[in-house]
Amino acid sequence: MLDGLFGAELRFVGDVSWLELARHAEAVVGELERSGERVYRLPIGCASERSCLGFSLAYGELREQMSAHKRVVGTIVHASSSGGTHAGLALGNALHGFESEIRGIVVAEDVYPDVVGAYLSLARGGARLINAGVELTRDHINITEAYLGEGYGLPVSGVYEAIDLLAIKEGLVVDPIYSGKAAAAIIDLASKNELKGPVVFWHTGGYHGLFDPRYAKRLWASIGRLSSIAL
Numbered sequence: 001m002l003d004g005l006f007g008a009e010l011r012f013v014g015d016v017s018w019l020e021l022a023r024h025a026e027a028v029v030g031e032l033e034r035s036g037e038r039v040y041r042l043p044i045g046c047a048s049e050r051s052c053l054g055f056s057l058a059y060g061e062l063r064e065q066m067s068a069h070k071r072v073v074g075t076i077v078h079a080s081s082s083g084g085t086h087a088g089l090a091l092g093n094a095l096h097g098f099e100s101e102i103r104g105i106v107v108a109e110d111v112y113p114d115v116v117g118a119y120l121s122l123a124r125g126g127a128r129l130i131n132a133g134v135e136l137t138r139d140h141i142n143i144t145e146a147y148l149g150e151g152y153g154l155p156v157s158g159v160y161e162a163i164d165l166l167a168i169k170e171g172l173v174v175d176p177i178y179s180g181k182a183a184a185a186i187i188d189l190a191s192k193n194e195l196k197g198p199v200v201f202w203h204t205g206g207y208h209g210l211f212d213p214r215y216a217k218r219l220w221a222s223i224g225r226l227s228s229i230a231l
Contacts, residue, residue, distance in 0.1 A: 018044055018082075018111045044111065045082025049125025055088020056095060056126060062200065063096055073100040075195050078202035079182040080104030080119075080143055081152075082111055085204055087122035090141060094127070094134040101196055103189075104143040105182040108152040116141045147185040153177045153209070158184040160222035163210075176215050178206035 003010055013024045022044060029039050059076075066073050080086045086104040093100050104119075112118035119141045127134050149156025159176050162183040166172040174180040182201065189195050209215050 018108065019113075043082070045084055047082035047084030047087070047122060049122055049129060052084050052088035052091060052122050052126040053129065055085050056092035057088075059089050059092025059100075060096065063092075063099070066198070071198055073200055074197045075101045075103060076200045076202050077103045077105065077182055077186050077189075077195070079107050079178040079204050079206070081106070081108040081178070083115070083119040083122055085202070086141065086143065087119050087126065089202070090119070090136065091123045091126050091132075091134070094123075094136055094140065095132060098140070102140075102142060103185075103195075104141075105147050105185040106143050106145045107148060107178055107181050109145070109148060115143065119143070144185070147181050147188070149181070155218065156181055156184065158188060160219050162187055163219060164223045172203065173207045173210065174203065175206035175209040176219070177209045179203055180206070 011024070011028065013021065016024070025041060025044075029041050032039050059073075062076075063073055076089055078085055078089070086102065089102045093102055106115070116138050120136060120138055123136050123140075127136065147156055149159070153176075155176070159180045163174055163176065163180045165187070166174055166183055174183050182204075186195070186199065186201055190199070210219065
C-alpha cells in the first residue's frame with residue numbers, strides 16, 4: 001500500500017533465493033544506468049560497511065546504559081540475516097575491548113556463499129571507514145543456523161511458544177520470521193545454561209508477519225487460548 005501511495009515501481013521476481021534477488025537488482029541498476037539515471041543501490045537488508053556503523057554506535061549506547069546501572073553487557077542475542085546488525089555489534093564490541101559476546105541467530109539461508117566471511121568483511125570495512133585500529137577475525141563472528149528451522153519465514157520448534165511468552169510476560173511483540181526465532185533461541189540456550197549474563201535480547205523489529213493469516217492461524221493453534229475464533 002505505501003509503495004503504491006509513494007509511486008514506487010515494483011518488480012516481482014517470484015520465490016527466488018537471496019543471491020538471485022541480488023542479481024535481479026544488479027540487472028535493474030544496469031538498465032537504469034544505461035538510460036541515463038544515477039542510481040544508489042541499497043544492498044539486501046541495507047547491510048553495508050557504512051550502515052553497520054550505526055549498530056557499532058548503538059552498542060556503545062547500550063554499554064553506557066548498562067554502565068549507569070553498574071553492569072556490563074554479557075551476551076547480546078539478535079536475529080540475523082543480511083549481516084548489518086551483527087557486523088555493527090561485533091565492531092562496537094571490538095571498539096570497547098571485546099567486553100561482550102555477540103550471538104547472531106540466522107533466520108535466512110543462502111544470503112551469502114560464506115556468511116561468516118561476509119559479516120566479517122562488513123565489520124572490517126566499517127572499521128576502515130572510521131580508521132579504527134581493531135583486529136577482527138572469523139572467531140569474532142558468532143552465528144548459528146540451529147534455529148533456522150525449515151528456512152526463511154518457515155516454522156521452527158519453540159517459536160510460537162516464545163512469541164506467546166514474551167507477549168504475556170513482557171508485553172513485547174515478536175514475529176515468527178525474525179525476532180521470534182531469536183527469542184526462541186534465547187529460551188533454549190538459557191535452558192542449556194549456554195548464555196553468559198547479563199543477557200540482552202536485541203529486538204530488530206518484525207511484527208507484520210503476525211497479521212498474515214498463515215502465521216496467525218498457526219499461532220492461535222499453538223497457544224490454544226481462543227480456540228473458538230473463526231479463522
